[in-house]
Amino acid sequence: MEIIITGLNHKSSDIFHREEVSKKILTKELRGEFIFNIKRLFFEETGKQLIQESAIISTCNRAEFIFVVSGNSSGGSKNNDYVLVIKNIIIKYLFGDNLANEELQNMFYTYKNFEAILHFFKVASSLDSMIIGEPQILGQIKESYNEACEFKNTGLILNKLFHKSFYCAKRVRTETKIAAAPVSVSYAAVELAKKIFNDISNKKVLLLGTGEMGKIAAKHFIKQGVSEIFITNRTREKAVRLAEELDGYDSKTIIDFNEYYKILTVADIVLCSTGADSYIIKYEDIQPIIKMRKQRPIFLIDISVPRNIDPEINKISNVYLFDIDDIGKIIENNLDVRQQEADFAEKIINEEAEDFMNWKNSLNAVPIIVNLRNKVNGILSAELCKYINNKDENIEAIVNSITNKILHEPITKIKRAEVDFNGLNLMEAAKILFDLEINLNGMSQENKDVEKETTKVKNAGDAITGGNAPNNVNDGCYYNNKIVQLNNNKNNKAK
């Protein structure tokens, strides 16, 4: 099993390309379609369907695609190919036949296994964010996970990976001071507003759309004491709901989305975070408005990706437009305060990533263990049946019990050797000693027969992974179920 992450973020790409990508995976349906098509293209490309699990993380600063691909880690070069195959498929899907474009190739980063885990934990802990330590990203990752679960795209590895990342992010948040300093988009927006306006307390804010970031920024402006806030959204209910959220603040007005132009003549600060895929405020619309405002300056903050305000607007005098990239760059230039904390946080992330890797490596031993158990089980039941004639109902139980007793030590050692890499290749040794034939592809064929038997175990597995994590019902679930079964046994023993 390989974990592969590919994608692009605010560091690797510019806003134009991120916009392009984000348009293609804007809605849930589009994302579902995306995963389906990637799997199809992968099958067409390689002739095998090895993508077992997948998830999409899409925020305004990044679009990342996580895949779990079944395969053997010993075939390193082959797997490297899978990384490239997936990357190319995604670029092809998103940008058409622009594969030769080196710029695009560089824009998409790829990570595999340990690096991927490390990267993912960094993202979740907000170390890779535009604003280090900002809290929104974790919520966004949780949403992505829920969606992947809904699509039934997660399995054993991703379930564990996501849960571990939540845990890791929580540790980083509580054990470091990374979230303590008030540097965020909303903070930067307020500071920028202070560079334009003398007194924020007599300024009016227009909130276009009810996106998460816009909401937070609006709250920040309210805290700074702006005189009035206008809220508008295409779906009026959302605007009403947001207005209810701001119950401590009285000077708020909900306006019709078609009438926000009228407000542009009075509002001084415009926060835009809608989900629209084109410009809402256009160059030609702002020019007359500025005349009507008698050249009073207007500060526009476009937090949405794709952008909702035409960037050309910034060229009009007395209009100041900042999009998410601009703010990000400003913040980046202003951030060395958090670097120390970030170093400390990276240590935590390293620890957690290693922990996860160990767990993942221990999974490699599962086929051997399963085969070993089957073999011993088979021999025992065959031999016992020879000598015990009366068909005792407990014979299966006896066989299982003896198998467990015999194999307990070897299995523990095989698992540990796989984790510790202490030079003992016990897996190979077990293969030779017991003459086990492990054919991974063959195994998946075998799965289908075993699948029926393992439904019971699967239910138990659901209970362990939190109940809300649907298991993959595709080919790859065989090992998952086996692992869950093993874990189950272990837990029972512990009890």
Added chain:
Amino acid sequence: MIFKDYYFIPIILFSLSYAVLYIKKNNPYNSFIFLIYFTFIIQSLIVIAGLNKYHFTMIIPIDLMIFFNSWILMLIVILFELLYKAKYIVIYATPIVIAALLISYFAPSMDINAILKVDSWLLIAHIVLILTGDSLFTLAFILSLIYILQERKLKLKKNLKIINDGNKNSSGKNEGRLFNFRRNFNYFNLGKGYNLELLDNMNYQCLKLGFPALTAGIVIGIYLSSALFKSVSSVKPIEIISLITWLIYAILLHERVAKGLRGNKAAMLSIAGFIMIILTVGFSLYLFPEFHGLK
């Protein structure tokens, strides 16, 4: 020691205050402003002594006139600083005061001889009004420059500081003074009131106060000149150039009031007006002194 040598005291003290600003590590601004105020008091004393020497008739040598002008400019700068709590104005405007002081020190002494006996009060009013107007427009010029630079930063989105690290103690003590200078400089970039709206408001305020002063000064000047040359009709170069300057500010004021012109374009016009003022001063004092009643 001739009287002119006293001019050198404020020059040294003003320069010293900048040295303090760059070198001092703790609260550099407080020491700086203290020295500025102190120097201003000394400057005021010299002005009073100088004017007293000529019995406050304002028929004074040209160097004292420029010295007097620099004093008015400093007064206006300090008043604006106190009124708008915009610390940085003093830092950016004082170099112009120093420049004026240097000119007054090195300027060739040119005595004003009243060619004609005029009403002394009118002369005083003319001089004070014109100098006040010019000083206000000088401040407007400085504010416009800051505005344009600051707006450029915001439009290009470069070098924008949003975190005040100026208050952070520097860890290494031997980091040299250049570092300290830059740190202090950044501190003022972040100072309260360093925003476009306030800069524009102050600019407008300068215009609103300076324009009537300039207008009245020019009117009195024309009256004095006609009295001097016994005719209103003959147009003198000083009048033409003064009227051009006046026209620039008149357009600026009109646009601001009628069309709400502000920001970059207003700042540009302010700068143009200031260039005209410099030309006018050069014209009237050095190129055609005789038309100005000077000899």
